[in-house]
Every structure is written in C-alpha cells, then in structure tokens.
Amino acid sequence: MLIKLTGGAVYDPASGIDGAKQDIYIQDGRIVDKPSGDFQVDKEYDLKGKVVMSGAIDMHTHIGGGKGNIARTLLPEDHRADPVARTDITRSGCGHAMPSTFVTGYRYAEMGYTAGFEPAVLPINARQAHMEMADIPILDKGGYVLLGSDDYLLRMLTAKKDQKAINDYVAFTMQAAKAIGVKVVNPGGISAFKFNQRKLELDEQNSHYGVTPREILKSLATAVKELGITHPLHVHGCNLGVPGNMNTTLDTIQGIGGLPMHLTHIQFHSYGTEGDFKFSSGAAQIAEAVNKNKNITIDVGQILFGQTVTASGDNMRQHANHKHASPNKWVTMDIECDAGCGVVPFKYKDKNFVNALQWAIGLETFLLVDDPWRIFLTTDHPNGAPFTSYPHLIRLLMDRSFRNDVLSTIHPEAQKMTTLASIEREYSLQEIAIMTRAGAARLIGLQDRGGLSPGNWADITVYTDNADRQLMFEKPDYVFKDGELVVVDGKVIHTKWGTTHVVKPDFDASLEKDLQKYFDRFLTMKLGNFKISDDEITEDGRGSLTVHPLKGDVA
Amino acid sequence: MAEITEVPSPFCGIGTDDLTIQVDGVSLKVVENGCAVNSPAFEQAITDTRPRVDGKDVSLDAAVAKAAALLKNTNQPVIGGCATDVNGMRALLALADRSGAVVDNMNFTGARNNFLALQDSGWMNTTLAEVKNRCDLLLVVGIDLEGFSPRFFERYLWNKESMFMDDTAKREVIYLGKAPSGTASTSPDGQTALVFECANEDLPDVVAVLRALVKGNPIRVDSVGGIAVADLQGIADKLKAASYSVVTWAAGALAYSQAELTVQTISEMVKDINDRNTRSSGLPLGGKEGDQTANQVCGWTTGYPARTRFSSGYPEYDPFLNDANALLANGEADALVWVQAFNVKAVPPVTALPTIVIGRSGMTFAKEPDVFIPVGTPGIDHVGHAYRMDNVVAIRLKKLRESGLSSTSDVLNAIEQAL
Numbered sequence: 001m002l003i004k005l006t007g008g009a010v011y012d013p014a015s016g017i018d019g020a021k022q023d024i025y026i027q028d029g030r031i032v033d034k035p036s037g038d039f040q041v042d043k044e045y046d047l048k049g050k051v052v053m054s055g056a057i058d059m060h061t062h063i064g065g066g067k068g069n070i071a072r073t074l075l076p077e078d079h080r081a082d083p084v085a086r087t088d089i090t091r092s093g094c095g096h097a098m099p100s101t102f103v104t105g106y107r108y109a110e111m112g113y114t115a116g117f118e119p120a121v122l123p124i125n126a127r128q129a130h131m132e133m134a135d136i137p138i139l140d141k142g143g144y145v146l147l148g149s150d151d152y153l154l155r156m157l158t159a160k161k162d163q164k165a166i167n168d169y170v171a172f173t174m175q176a177a178k179a180i181g182v183k184v185v186n187p188g189g190i191s192a193f194k195f196n197q198r199k200l201e202l203d204e205q206n207s208h209y210g211v212t213p214r215e216i217l218k219s220l221a222t223a224v225k226e227l228g229i230t231h232p233l234h235v236h237g238c239n240l241g242v243p244g245n246m247n248t249t250l251d252t253i254q255g256i257g258g259l260p261m262h263l264t265h266i267q268f269h270s271y272g273t274e275g276d277f278k279f280s281s282g283a284a285q286i287a288e289a290v291n292k293n294k295n296i297t298i299d300v301g302q303i304l305f306g307q308t309v310t311a312s313g314d315n316m317r318q319h320a321n322h323k324h325a326s327p328n329k330w331v332t333m334d335i336e337c338d339a340g341c342g343v344v345p346f347k348y349k350d351k352n353f354v355n356a357l358q359w360a361i362g363l364e365t366f367l368l369v370d371d372p373w374r375i376f377l378t379t380d381h382p383n384g385a386p387f388t389s390y391p392h393l394i395r396l397l398m399d400r401s402f403r404n405d406v407l408s409t410i411h412p413e414a415q416k417m418t419t420l421a422s423i424e425r426e427y428s429l430q431e432i433a434i435m436t437r438a439g440a441a442r443l444i445g446l447q448d449r450g451g452l453s454p455g456n457w458a459d460i461t462v463y464t465d466n467a468d469r470q471l472m473f474e475k476p477d478y479v480f481k482d483g484e485l486v487v488v489d490g491k492v493i494h495t496k497w498g499t500t501h502v503v504k505p506d507f508d509a510s511l512e513k514d515l516q517k518y519f520d521r522f523l524t525m526k527l528g529n530f531k532i533s534d535d536e537i538t539e540d541g542r543g544s545l546t547v548h549p550l551k552g553d554v555a
Numbered sequence: 556m557a558e559i560t561e562v563p564s565p566f567c568g569i570g571t572d573d574l575t576i577q578v579d580g581v582s583l584k585v586v587e588n589g590c591a592v593n594s595p596a597f598e599q600a601i602t603d604t605r606p607r608v609d610g611k612d613v614s615l616d617a618a619v620a621k622a623a624a625l626l627k628n629t630n631q632p633v634i635g636g637c638a639t640d641v642n643g644m645r646a647l648l649a650l651a652d653r654s655g656a657v658v659d660n661m662n663f664t665g666a667r668n669n670f671l672a673l674q675d676s677g678w679m680n681t682t683l684a685e686v687k688n689r690c691d692l693l694l695v696v697g698i699d700l701e702g703f704s705p706r707f708f709e710r711y712l713w714n715k716e717s718m719f720m721d722d723t724a725k726r727e728v729i730y731l732g733k734a735p736s737g738t739a740s741t742s743p744d745g746q747t748a749l750v751f752e753c754a755n756e757d758l759p760d761v762v763a764v765l766r767a768l769v770k771g772n773p774i775r776v777d778s779v780g781g782i783a784v785a786d787l788q789g790i791a792d793k794l795k796a797a798s799y800s801v802v803t804w805a806a807g808a809l810a811y812s813q814a815e816l817t818v819q820t821i822s823e824m825v826k827d828i829n830d831r832n833t834r835s836s837g838l839p840l841g842g843k844e845g846d847q848t849a850n851q852v853c854g855w856t857t858g859y860p861a862r863t864r865f866s867s868g869y870p871e872y873d874p875f876l877n878d879a880n881a882l883l884a885n886g887e888a889d890a891l892v893w894v895q896a897f898n899v900k901a902v903p904p905v906t907a908l909p910t911i912v913i914g915r916s917g918m919t920f921a922k923e924p925d926v927f928i929p930v931g932t933p934g935i936d937h938v939g940h941a942y943r944m945d946n947v948v949a950i951r952l953k954k955l956r957e958s959g960l961s962s963t964s965d966v967l968n969a970i971e972q973a974l
Contacts, residue, residue: 102856127951
C-alpha cells in the first residue's frame with residue numbers, strides 16, 4: 001500500500017527541513033522516495049495547513065520496572081480519579097500520575113509520541129522492565145541499564161581492575177539486560193546508603209569500598225565511550241534536590257574531562273543557597289557550563305504543579321526526601337546488591353516557595369541553553385509531572401506571554417528569585433522538533449527513527465497549526481506508527497506493538513567465569529538464569545528486538 | 556532420561572534455582588536441592604490430559620466453546636485462583652476486561668494485610684541478596700520460617716561467604732510469636748535462635764510495645780502477651796545495635812482481624828530504626844504459586860493489586876468487596892472461573908454456579924465443574940516468568956518436559972477469542 005501525505009509543512013531537523021511544504025510517501029512501513037513513472041496512490045491525506053513532524057521520542061520516562069509498579073500500588077486513590085474504560089479496540093486501565101501500561105501507550109500515542117525509553121533498568125529487575133514495556137501498545141521502547149552502585153562494579157574498582165575489564169562487564173550487563181544505554185544514579189550512593197551513609201559528595205568515599213562517585217562516573221563514561229555506545233553515560237548525579245547542589249553539578253561537568261555525558265533531570269541538580277530561604281536558582285551557571293562544554297547533553301526534568309509521584313533508584317535521597325511526601329506514605333528498597341529504589345508521592349504547589357522556584361529553574365534552563373540538539377524535553381515522568389503535561393510545557397516554552405502569565409501567579413518570593421520574566425526566548429516549532437524528535441533519536445543512536453527522509457520508519461505525527469501550542473500538541477490530527485495510522489484527532493483508532501531497541505556490544509567471554517563464581521558465592525540466582533534471552537522478548541509473538549549499530553560499526 | 560540443572564522453582568517463593576531434575580518421559584524427580592515444598596510440587600504426576608465438559612472428555616476446542624458459552628451471558632463472573640505465570644495473568648486479565656469479571660487472587664486476603672499497610676504508610680524493604688550479604692540480625696515475626704520456606708536459612712543466612720560479614724555464623728536470629736518447628740535457624744556454630752512465643756492474637760500488642768521500646772517510649776507493664784517487657788527491651792536494643800537488621804513476616808500467617816495494623820507497626824518500626832543512625836529493612840514473605848505474579852501483572856495492567864473488578868468497564872479495586880468467596884456467598888456472582896496452574900490441592904470453592912476450572916493436571920473435585928481444562932504448570936510444561944517473594948526479581952521458568960498440556964495463557968486467550 002502506497003500512502004501519500006500531501007502538502008503539509010514539514011519540520012524535519014534531521015534533514016534540515018524547517019517548515020517547507022513537502023509530500024511524504026509511505027510504503028511497507030517506511031518513508032520512501034516519490035515513486036518514478038506512473039504509480040497509484042492507495043491512500044492520500046490532504047495536509048494543507050498542517051504541521052508534519054516525525055513521531056516524538058521521550059528519551060527519559062519511567063514506564064517500565066519495579067519502582068513504577070510500587071508507585072502504582074501505592075496510589076489507588078490517584079487511579080480512582082482517572083479511570084479509563086475499555087473500548088472495542090483498547091484495554092481498560094487507569095491514568096494520571098503513573099498510568100497502567102496500556103493507557104501509557106494510548107496516551108503517549110494520542111500526543112504524537114511513538115517511542116519512550118525507561119532510564120533506570122536495574123539489571124536484576126530488567127525482566128520486569130521489559131515485561132511491563134511489552135504491555136505498552138503502539139510505542140517503541142528501550143532501556144538504560146543502571147550501574148554504579150552494584151557490588152560487582154564497586155569490587156572491581158576497589159581491586160583496581162583495568163578499564164578493559166570494566167568495559168567487558170558493562171557490555172555483558174547491557175546484553176544480559178537488553179539495554180541501549182547505561183545509566184548511573186547517585187554514583188555509589190545507593191550502595192553507600194546500605195552502609196548507613198546518608199549523603200555522598202562527588203569526592204566522598206563509599207565507606208566500605210573507598211571509591212568516590214567521581215571515579216565511578218569516569219570509569220563508566222569511559223566504558224560507554226570505548227564500547228562505542230552512542231548514548232553517552234546517562235547520569236543522575238549526586239545530591240539530588242539538595243540546596244547548593246549546582247556546585248556538585250558544575251564539578252561533575254568539569255570532572256568528566258571532556259567525555260560524553262548526559263546529565264538527566266538537571267533541574268533537580270541546579271540549586272543554589274542564596275536568598276532569605278537559602279534556596280536559589282543555579283540555572284544560569286549550569287546553562288553556561290552546558291553551553292561551553294560540547295560533550296554535555298541534558299534533559300530538564302521540569303516540574304509542573306499538581307499531584308504526582310516520584311520514583312527513583314536513588315533510595316539515599318528519596319529516604320531523605322520522604323518528609324515531603326504528600327500524601328504521607330512512601331517506600332524505599334535495597335535491592336539485590338545491585339541497586340535500590342525509593343517511591344515518594346509529591347504534590348508540587350505553585351504557592352510553595354521551593355516548588356515555585358523549581359518550576360522557574362526548569363524553565364530558565366530550557367531557555368538559557370543555546371543548542372536544542374543538546375537539551376531534551378522531559379518531566380522525568382512521573383517525577384516532575386506526568387508525561388501528559390508535555391503539551392502544556394511546550395506552550396510555556398513557545399509562548400512568552402503565556403509563560404509570564406503563569407509566572408505572575410506563583411509564590412511572590414519565587415518570582416523575585418527568578419530571571420524568567422526577562423527572558424525573551426520563545427522556542428520555534430523546529431526547535432521543539434529537535435528536542436523531541438531528531439535530537440532524541442541522535443542521542444540514543446536510533447537508526448531510521450526521528451526523521452522524515454526516505455528510509456526512515458514511518459513514525460509520523462500531523463498537527464493542525466494553532467497559536468495555542470498546548471491545544472496543538474495535545475491533539476494531533478494523525479499519528480502513524482511504522483506506516484500504520486494509529487491515532488486520528490487525538491484518539492487511538494488502531495493499535496499495534498512497537499519494537500524494543502537495544503545494542504549488543506561485545507565482551508570477552510572469559511568474564512563470565514568470574515561472574516559465575518560471584519553469582520554462586522554472593523547472589524541468589526544462577527548466572528545462566530540471570531541473563532535475559534531474546535526469546536523472552538519475542539516469544540509472545542508481539543515483541544521484537546531492533547539492534548542498533550555501535551560507533552565504528554560499518555552500517 | 557535426561558537431567559536438567561539450575562531449575563528455578565515457582566513454588567517456594569524464595570526463588571531457588573539450583574534444582575537438578577531428572578526427566579523420564581513425563582515423570583520428574585528432583586535429585587538435587589529438593590525440599591518439602593518443591594519436590595512434591597515438581598513430582599506431582601500428570602493425570603488428566605483431556606478437557607471435560609459435564610464430566611465427559613471433549614476436545615480442547617469444545618471445552619473452550621463451552622466455557623465461552625457459559626461466560627457469554629453472565630452479569631458478574633468471578634475469576635478466582637489467579638495462580639499462574641506472567642503470561643497466564645496477562646491472558647486472565649484480558650479475559651476479565653472483556654467479560655467484566657472480578658479478578659481475585661486466592662491468597663489476597665492474607666496479602667491484603669500488606670497492601671493496606673503499604674497503601675496507608677509505606678515501608679522500607681529489602682531483597683534476598685541483601686539479606687544474604689548484609690543481615691546481622693533476623694527478627695522473625697509470627698511465622699515458622701522454615702515451615703514456610705525450608706531452604707531459607709541454608710540459602711540466605713548460613714551461606715558460607717558473604718560480602719560484608721566475616722562470619723555469617725555470628726548472625727543472630729530471634730523469633731517473636733511462633734517458635735521454629737525445626738533446627739534450620741540454628742547457626743552452623745550451634746547457636747540457637749532466641750524464641751519469644753505468644754498467641755497470634757497477642758502479636759498486635761507485642762509488636763506495638765516493641766516499637767515503643769525502639770522509640771524509647773516508657774512502658775508501664777511488665778509483660779505483654781506473656782512476654783516480659785525486659786525481653787522485648789532486649790530485642791529493641793539488638794535492633795538498634797545491629798548494622799543491618801531484617802524483620803520478616805508472612806502476611807498470610809497473621810490470620811486475625813485487622814492484622815494490617817501489625818504489618819504497619821512492624822513497617823513503621825523499621826522506619827524508626829532507620830532514623831536512629833543505623834539500617835534496618837523489612838522482608839515480607841510470600842510469592843508462592845503466583846501470588847506476587849498475580850499482583851504484579853494486575854498492578855501494571857490496571858494500577859491495582861489482584862482483587863479488582865471490571866464490571867464497570869474499567870478496573871475498580873476494593874480489597875474487601877471484591878473478595879471472591881464473599882461474592883459467591885452473597886449471591887453476587889453468576890459464574891466462577893478458577894485458574895490454578897500450580898497446585899492440584901487448591902481446588903475451587905464449591906458452588907452451584909456454572910464453574911470453569913483451568914487447573915493443573917491432577918486436580919480432583921468433590922463436585923465436577925461444568926468445564927475442566929487441565930493445563931501445564933509454568934516451569935515444568937512450558938517456559939514462563941514468576942515473581943519471587945521480594946517482588947523485584949522475576950525468575951525465568953524452564954520447560955522440563957513435553958507433556959502436550961496447554962498453557963494457562965493459551966487456554967484463556969482462546970476463551971477470550973471465543974467471546
């Protein structure tokens with residue numbers, strides 16, 4: 001079947017097209033060149049006056065894994081307020097802060113998203129992450145495997161194993177957990193919490209291992225680079241949420257020595273200690289450092305006001321933050337000599353000084369970082385806000401008068417502590433397309449996604465241009481996934497199953513001998529039972545694996 | 556005859572995956588690392604291989620068609636048992652969604668003690684590998700741990716080596732409530748567990764006093780539930796002095812009214828210890844025969860644990876009103892689907908309602924159900940996934956033999972399609 005999308009204004013940063021009127025042809029799931037000679041179009045969509053982008057990609061969203069399911073279980077009252085009934089083609093479920101898997105897929109698709117990446121896949125919990133993501137319809141998905149507080153790596157660092165050995169272990173774990181990236185959360189801090197350390201500075205030693213977060217970051221960032229993994233080490237830094245942590249973040253940027261590094265939900269790591277409340281914005285300094293250091297990418301982790309739930313691997317910081325839990329119930333877990341997690345419900349309030357300033361810090365960050373290819377639109381779903389708030393966030397970025405209207409309603413002391421009112425920048429459609437499409441695909445290393453040139457998979461979103469950008473991005477006219485029309489007028493009309501994106505870096509097989517001994521001595525599972533087989537993703541007939549090349553691979 | 560090693564068990568809840576099993580045709584024998592729970596569960600013989608309708612052998616298609624016909628015009632079907640693997644639960648929830656059924660895991664009334672506490676105040680918990688490497692004090696509340704899980708001590712406490720302890724035999728074990736039934740809790744050095752017994756119904760008071768003592772609150776009585784307050788003070792002191800204490804309980808063993816308050820007191824006590832400059836964690840026991848699996852899959856599919864109804868077209872959770880037994884007893888249901896792929900003894904409640912059983916081959920009935928479809932067992936007859944007690948770890952179940960029995964998911968998917 002040949003599909004033609006006729007006359008839309010195409011925003012395709014991957015091929016440098018910025019709003020030009022172009023036709024797009026789709027065949028067998030992919031975008032193709034206009035056929036030569038005589039040809040018959042089987043289905044044509046008239047897109048005059050419409051805006052065409054590739055399907056959006058959320059490069060950091062907690063959509064799969066144990067902590068998300070704890071968050072769900074913890075908040076039945078939140079689900080009750082947003083029940084989702086089944087239809088002839090969709091399953092029932094629940095929405096709001098931490099939606100059920102099926103509803104996650106539908107609601108992302110209904111906003112024009114066609115892929116989401118779970119950023120905190122614990123190796124020992126990777127099966128669950130993939131099983132949950134396997135029940136998210138329509139979207140493509142993938143995960144970043146979490147290392148850095150696992151005892152095996154910390155033992156290697158204490159034993160001063162060479163970089164090659166670290167690389168082998170990272171590659172093994174990526175394969176075993178079916179990952180496309182590597183994440184580190186509060187490097188070494190999750191382990192330190194198990195030894196009763198309650199904070200861990202960048203140069204502070206884990207009391208048992210004598211290893212510092214800085215050393216862990218260096219070794220993992222080096223491994224990711226040397227293995228040729230496209231996605232840079234994905235870093236949730238030290239001291240999340242602590243006033244003054246901007247200095248830790250600046251130090252982290254300097255300390256990585258030019259290695260590629262992605263700093264995630266940087267809003268939570270951009271706090272100063274000025275002012276009457278000893279809490280201030282560090283966004284300007286952080287943005288300046290990001291602008292200057294081309295090896296650094298960030299996503300924001302914008303907070304938006306309302307009820308949500310925070311779910312993180314950082315049990316050290318989540319334990320410290322539990323006093324802000326709203327409603328007052330929370331969970332932390334120490335997990336399998338591997339990692340941990342903490343789940344704390346939050347209600348961000350515009351009349352609360354700290355929350356109001358967090359909101360402004362996130363927006364300042366978006367507006368002060370120059371290069372849209374190195375900054376990504378996230379709320380760290382659900383930690384800053386549920387992903388369903390993205391259209392509102394896009395309007396805040398694209399519409400200065402709307403932004404200033406909202407600013408004028410927040411806590412007055414927070415208004416005084418932010419430069420937001422004076423920032424004139426408004427994001428363009430092309431810049432939004434970079435942040436949510438082309439840039440994200442490039443950052444993760446997705447082949448044939450995130451662009452609209454021939455050869456790409458036909459993940460395409462069509463919007464009606466509207467000065468109210470929230471309305472525009474809430475309700476696409478059409479969404480195509482792999483060439484199949486799945487959404488019309490913001491409603492799912494057809495469902496399908498996306499693929500799971502992975503990389504498969506090589507490692508020296510002799511590593512497994514030592515790992516096997518380690519598993520037998522100290523862990524609770526046989527090494528052979530730990531590794532996730534390809535079958536586990538594909539055997540139900542719905543899932544598939546897409547392996548992406550490493551840097552240096554010949555395509 | 557073949558021998559399969561490193562076999563994981565879905566039966567014991569603690570995720571043992573070191574079993575060696577001899578396969579001779581369709582009969583299995585656990586030849587290494589068996590235990591009183593796992594060996595009989597693996598060795599259970601296959602009896603029925605043919606589905607039955609009204610007691611007569613029929614084809615699978617005919618049984619599926621009959622099941623669909625029985626469900627077709629119901630107003631409130633109930634799906635009980637819910638004891639199967641991840642794919643089985645996926646299919647079960649799809650069927651429930653389509654038929655507007657109530658889904659109720661057979662162990663939910665016990666698990667409810669945990670869910671109510673979790674959903675009211677939360678907890679700080681740990682997993683088995685952390686216990687194996689860190690635990691220096693294990694407090695066992697209200698359960699005979701080795702009866703529950705015969706290999707717990709061997710695998711997770713008396714392990715020869717640990718990463719963070721020089722000598723695991725120096726670990727201390729304290730029983731509060733129930734006494735151990737055997738000697739598994741005795742350390743390799745011969746150190747026996749401290750045991751403070753009390754009646755089940757005194758546990759709420761005993762645990763409340765222990766928490767008060769941990770917090771340093773004064774207690775005006777000398778004993779509670781027959782246990783000297785001085786002894787409880789000793790436990791409190793040990794909990795505060797330990798580097799990484801672990802407090803374990805089994806929600807289902809706290810079989811008295813409002814036992815969720817006991818779970819809550821234990822969990823809040825663990826939080827209190829963590830505010831006193833040391834670490835402590837809870838460890839809820841469970842995970843047998845798919846109960847964690849049911850709650851996990853229902854959790855991500857609906858947002859709620861596995862006592863959820865679909866009769867309004869969307870999931871509604873109620874840990875009391877959606878109790879299958881109550882619905883049957885009150886005449887609020889008009890059909891029963893019983894799904895139990897692990898345990899032939901876990902038969903459906905007897906009811907006059909149309910009854911469809913998707914059960915492990917070998918199940919026998921006091922009253923023949925309208926439809927019986929024998930299915931294979933996850934981890935024996937087909938591959939699958941099951942959650943361990945600590946909820947974080949899903950184990951990959953192996954296929955050990957070629958029995959020809961269908962999987963739960965195949966059967967339930969077929970019934971859903973037929974609807």
